[in-house]
Amino acid sequence: MTGPSPVPAPPPPPGAARKPPRLPPSWRETLAAFTAPPVARMLLLGFSAGLPLLLVFGTLSVWLREAGVDLATVTLLSWTALAYSFKFLWAPLIDQGRVPLLTAWLGRRRGWLLLSQGAVIAALLWTAAFDPAHALAWTVAGAVMLAFASATQDIVIDAYRIEAAEPALQSMMSAMYIAGYRIGMLVSGAGSLWLAAALETGTTYDPQAWAWVYRAMAAVMAVGVLATLSAPEPAPRAEANSGPAPVPGTLAEQGRLLGVIVLAAGAFLATFLGVAPLSARGAGALTALGCEPLLAAGLAEASRLVVSVLAAAGAAGALVLLGLASRRHVRETYLAPLADFLARQGRMAAVVLALIATYRLSDTVMGAVATVFYVDMGFTKAEIATYTKAWGLAATLAGGFLGGVGALRLGVMPVLFLGAVLSAASNLLFAALAARPGDTVFLLGTIVADNLSGGLAGAAFVAYLSALTSVRFTAMQYALFSSLMTLLPKGLAGYGGAVVEAVGYGPFFIGTAVLGVPVLALVAWAGRVGGPGLDRRP
Known part of the structure; x- marks a missing residue:
């Protein structure tokens, strides 16, 4: 018995x-x-x-x-x-x-x-x-x-x-x-x-x-x-059976859903290209009304992206309503993983998503202009290649090692917080380097510090995202997290060159460091409410 x-x-x-x-x-x-x-x-x-x-x-x-x-x-x-x-x-x-x-x-x-x-x-x-x-x-x-x-x-x-x-x-x-x-x-x-x-x-x-x-x-x-x-x-994990398993779609259902995805992507691309002239005219109109040109361009491009996303979503919704894809299959495929995440996170879901969207903001925006910055500061191609490729790679590997060990010994959240601090602080070194053109010793120190902090933060952040993922929906949830992780930083990074032309390298790098300050509050908030290892022992 x-x-x-x-x-x-x-x-x-x-x-x-x-x-x-x-x-x-x-x-x-x-x-x-x-x-x-x-x-x-x-x-x-x-x-x-x-x-x-x-x-x-x-x-x-x-x-x-x-x-x-x-x-x-x-x-x-x-x-x-x-x-x-x-x-x-x-x-x-x-x-x-x-x-x-x-x-x-x-x-x-x-x-x-x-x-x-x-x-x-x-x-x-x-x-x-x-x-x-x-x-x-x-x-x-x-x-x-x-x-x-x-x-x-x-x-x-x-x-x-x-x-x-x-x-x-x-x-x-x-x-x-x-x-x-x-x-x-x-x-x-x-x-x-x-x-x-x-x-x-x-x-x-x-x-x-x-x-x-x-x-x-x-x-x-x-x-x-x-x-x-x-x-x-x-091997299957016990927690994979903690809730109702998603019902796999038939091969035909999966093929029809893939067709909806392809057509929705086509709607996004067509809208994004089609509204480009309107976006340019909108930016010009905002500038004529007294708006700063950089802000006007940013608002116009953001509106263009939103309209394109809405067009893709509308096309996908219409195709599902017309029966091209099974509503049950769409629900099991997309809505169930999102519902699982929201149910597990509750009211903290918004904080967690904001943390994911902004954690790499500071270093991604800075990195978009880094190589051009090295050239403008008078460094040779050989110096840039040696310091960024050889020394930068070694520093990244060392930072990843320290991040992995630290997260295992101390818990994920303390290392996540430390990585956010170091990533923002290392941008200040670039601001200092802007006042020291041709200083190869300072260049080496800046690149090593930047890659070391990036490796540490990256290892801790990937571990955090992995821990947030349910093994019932591993591929979907982690892909969604990693896409959200890059969306805002890459969007803002596209305007880095225009900002540098307007204010110069020094103020730009200081500004990217400031972008990392709200992230510290988000990490502390998520850790205090229940994130892993805010204490010293996980």
């Missing part, structure tokens, strides 16, 4: 993330956590996620310019990166859908992961097959495919990371993931440019050199494929 069923643990308080079950008894055990198989594996998967990022736009833009493509067209390709910001739209399909053959062979997460990595490789080989000087449209198609495949890989890796280890290891997993991500970016950024230079046969444009660069990057993606094939499928 069995005993009585155990009483379920009470739910965490609003604003709280899942707490690690215990404090490691020693520093040796803390450091040994970095060698745990799930943690070490994230270095390889992080590399696989970081590798395609610059190949979508940064490295590709250099290839396009050498091919003679005009600057306006090159910069338009930056819109392909929107796939990373709107990946939450198809994340639910990954939570619920199954990949024929691959899911049965590898499991749900690894099946999607291998499919997305195969799509990244295919997109890289596609791009390598065309010379943008003569077949620009096909090159652009390759960039779009690469962006969506890479964003999909990010969705799956984030879900895998959260499900593959207990909450106690999430800070370490985050630190190792960030380290791998940055190494992947270094390979596809500086590594690709170095390889292209080495393969060039003369001083003129050589399309075959660039083609072999992209083929080489496709081969390097084998690192991620091998990590996927050797990794175990995450």
Whole structure:
């Protein structure tokens, strides 16, 4: 005869993330956590996620310019990166859908992961097959495919990371993931440019050199494929069964929903492009009425974005009402994950969402003008490359390590607060550097401090987002959080150059530091109400 069923643990308080079950008894055990198989594996998967990022736009833009493509067209390709910001739209399909053959062979997460990595490789080989000087449209198609495949890989890796280890290891997993991500970016950024230079046969444009660069990057993606094939499928967690399971849609329902997403995206793009002249005239009218030009432009662009989002939402709603997608499937796919988050967070949901939207605001807005700032301060290309790539990468890895260890030993919220302080404070160093043009020693110190604080804050923030995510809706909720994390900072960063031209570098960097002050209040508020580890022991 069995005993009585155990009483379920009470739910965490609003604003709280899942707490690690215990404090490691020693520093040796803390450091040994970095060698745990799930943690070490994230270095390889992080590399696989970081590798395609610059190949979508940064490295590709250099290839396009050498091919003679005009600057306006090159910069338009930056819109392909929107796939990373709107990946939450198809994340639910990954939570619920199954990949024929691959899911049965590898499991749900690894099946999607291998499919997305195969799509990244295919997109890289596609791009390598065309010379943008003569077949620009096909090159652009390759960039779009690469962006969506890479964003999909990010969705799956984030879900895998959260499900593959207990909450106690999430800070370490985050630190190792960030380290791998940055190494992947270094390979596809500086590594690709170095390889292209080495393969060039003369001083003129050589399309075959660039083609072999992209083929080489496709081969390097084998690192991620091998990590996927050797990794175990995450075991189901008990909390995944804590509520009613979402009902998976049929293949036909998922296909129709994907069609709604594509058509809604088309409505967004068409509206965004169509209202551009109206936005420009609106900004001019506001300026004529006495509004500051920067504020007028910002209000006009914000209105343009809002109108475009409303048009996409209206198109999606109309298509659902017309029966193109199942209302039940839409409810299970999008509304259930949101309802789950709101039910768990209660009245703290607004605070948590505000924290997510603004935590990286200070350093993202500053980073948008950093490289141009280095050039304007008189530093050479060699100095910028050495300090930002070599020293910057080392500082980021060290910061991620400190953030992971600190979050495990002290709890997530103290390190999250410290990261916010350091990220804002390091911007003041850039303001000081603006008064010391050509000072390479101060440049080195500034870059090391900025990357160290960014690595620490990044590891703690990823751990926080992971802890807020329900394993019942891992892919959807984390994709939504990560999209919200970049939306406002990237939107404001686009106006950084105009602000610098208006006020100068010094005041601009001081202003970006001030942007970090409200974040401190949000972190303290979330931690005081119930965030993890505001005390010293989680």
